[in-house]
């Protein structure tokens with residue numbers, strides 16, 4: 001399967017300026033084409049479009065400064081965007097015509113692997129021009145980690161705080177699927193995932209705990225900033241602090257999700273993982289969310305369940321596990337002992353059955369229900385077990 005490793009780069013100020021210039025030139029070319037297409041011009045396809053590069057260079061000689069392969073990549077990306085547009089039109093979705101890329105965003109630069117060299121931990125990035133036309137020297141960026149072997153493409157990107165990253169896409173052999181035990185998981189807010197296996201062994205996997213603390217800090221900074229004059233020195237400084245703190249929060253959160261999904265997909269011996277289908281979950285959340293502002297914030301900002309499921313999907317493929325999505329309606333309302341149904345508002349953390357007297361943790365109860373529903377085989381299919389990596393695109397979102 002195709003995987004992607006994102007590594008932070010250390011670049012000198014001069015190289016950073018070169019990168020900025022090259023990305024602005026690539027974006028200019030991209031945007032010019034998007035505007036032409038918006039005005040009704042026909043997309044001629046990659047090969048025909050590439051031939052117009054010479055004419056474009058005549059129009060804007062500065063394009064010469066950007067590395068040629070990066071400019072070629074622009075045409076492939078346009079082609080990709082147009083293909084996606086036509087596919088959406090064909091399937092009757094919202095068409096979403098390719099958009100002009102804004103100036104404050106970094107236009108990701110894609111280098112094919114054969115034009116790059118790695119010397120030790122230094123990544124050599126070529127620039128445009130030859131001989132006396134080469135205004136910017138070839139860049140050397142220090143990698144902070146070792147890149148994967150046999151990578152095929154490298155994308156250079158920048159985040160909002162001005163750090164540069166290189167994303168290496170590479171192929172990794174998937175492990176064979178084997179049959180084995182089953183574990184059912186219930187995903188929740190209090191604990192990220194609660195699982196039960198066939199021997200009734202319970203797994204509690206807690207998620208990121210610091211969200212509340214970070215939210216408080218962020219609120220404080222924001223309210224301080226609101227009292228400053230816009231664009232003043234203090235305002236700008238607080239904005240920077242805000243960005244730094246929220247980045248830290250985001251990274252910790254993501255890290256905890258990666259660790260939890262890795263635990264499920266790699267450490268556990270069970271070969272089949274059953275989780276509830278999240279697509280119906282949203283409605284329930286909305287209903288609860290209106291009553292509880294804090295919970296609402298937890299659901300929409302700090303929870304990240306959908307990205308957790310995404311991680312679980314690709315990690316299960318990677319480690320050869322079967323992941324099954326199950327209809328989870330009533331799994332939290334039903335008693336796992338006798339099947340009795342009772343209302344379970346979110347604040348009730350313990351399931352106390354009024355019919356048979358069963359007392360159980362709320363999440364454990366629903367995990368047992370999910371497992372039982374899967375084992376009983378009366379699963380109304382909401383999706384096939386995920387087998388291929390088409391859900392995971394490596395370089396598209398870097």
Ligand SMILES: [Zn+2]
Pocket residue numbers: 335336337338339340353354355356357358
């Ligand atoms: Zn009961």
